[in-house]
Amino acid sequence: MKCFLTLILAFSSAVLFAQPVVMSRIKADSLGLPKKQLSDYATRTGVMLETPFSVQARMKSAVQSALSLDRMTDLNLWCSIYLNAEGRVDYVLYEFMPVAGEGSMKPAPGADSLGRVLEAKLPAFLNEVISSRNAGSKSIYRTFSDVQAFPSGVKKDSTVFGLASALAAQDTLKVSKLHLSRSLLTEVPDVIYRFPNLQMLMLDDNDLKSASINMKRLPKLRHIDLSRNVLDSKEIRISKNTSLKWLNLQKNGMHDIPAAVQRCKSLQTLWLGYNPADHLSNKSFRKLKKLRDLNLYRADITVLPKGIKKLRNLEVLDLYYNKLESLPASIVNLKKLTHLAISHNQLKELPERIDKLASVHTLYAHHNRLSKLPPSIVNMQNLKILDLGFNWFTTFPSELTSFVRLSELDLSSNNFPEFPEQLLKIQNLGKLYLRGNPFLQKDSEDKYSRQLGQLKSRHIEVFY
Incomplete structure (x- = not known):
């Protein structure tokens, strides 16, 4: 006591x-x-x-x-x-x-x-x-107690590690990669401008509250990593350029896409995951005409603005782990989209004209509240991977039988009371996931031996 x-x-x-x-x-x-x-x-x-x-x-x-x-x-x-x-x-x-x-x-x-x-x-x-x-x-x-920092020194492939090595480097024209990760930086050091041929700049896992980069002095810079800092959307300044292709801003404190991003005319990849991006608007997506890959993973998004349609060249859209209850109808204007990841949201339905996303071959929609599919989905004939696991389906969506290129289908942890016979009509399947459905009990192999046998005879790998 x-x-x-x-x-x-x-x-x-x-x-x-x-x-x-x-x-x-x-x-x-x-x-x-x-x-x-x-x-x-x-x-x-x-x-x-x-x-x-x-x-x-x-x-x-x-x-x-x-x-x-x-x-x-x-x-x-x-x-x-x-x-x-x-x-x-x-x-x-x-x-x-x-x-x-x-x-x-x-x-x-x-x-x-x-x-x-x-x-x-x-x-x-x-x-x-x-x-x-x-x-x-x-x-x-x-x-x-024994955390190790990045190694220091200059490597043979013209990569410099650490602030001290950057200051001491002799042949700066040969350096193409500069790693200043985990360097306890509070601002972007001027030493970066010692390397005019720099192509990759790593500034991740520091304590940067603001970041200013003059791209005119780094005309060949293509890749910047500013993840795991303390940056707000308004505290990033990147001068107008046509060289930057890849920008990682994950794990900061951004509520919107920084205006600085719109000055990167050739940007193709933008990662904004793990930011509280709850202030996205239609204006957020302006001038990103060449963007191909947008990552908004776990970004606290409740509403995806219809302005997303401005990303006409987008190929990969990652919206995993957000709070979306619906998707804007305008999303179907992303005609070049090939990968759509909308899992771990609260979606009850997919866009009615989802078939306009004709180039999509990979669709991850697991862990939502889907109980039906839009009829138009039958026209998405390029679908190869479709994950509908952990949803609210009680009856088998007949639209799935229309896909002729589908190689992987996940229907795990839905609410099918009986083996969905229509599954047998899907052609060219390679993998099928059925785990966690009510019809699967201890006697499943005996009770559904005919159906499982047919699937296995077609060399379909079944997980149940």
């Missing part, structure tokens, strides 16, 4: 004096760590967020300072870091593990004494562990 009261007092003191609490996970579990304090830090997805490199590096530095060690040679240290809405540390729950690995059941020798030192000294160094990646909401990160 005394220990428990001590624990409560420690947490209360942390709130009053903003002093981070550092405690072993074993101790916290054994004393019944007040779950209310920690439950507020749960993420919207229910899982821990991907830890920014800046947090990993700063945490490692704090641990080394607290323990007065240059490196952890005999032990590994895992920490769960609970950050408040300001991005500062409230709690650290740590685990010492033997070098054999986290899964080892052997006690880590020396862990108790190191733990006492860590609990006493680490709080003083945690002021440097700050993350603006999820500012405005509490978050949880998982760190390892």
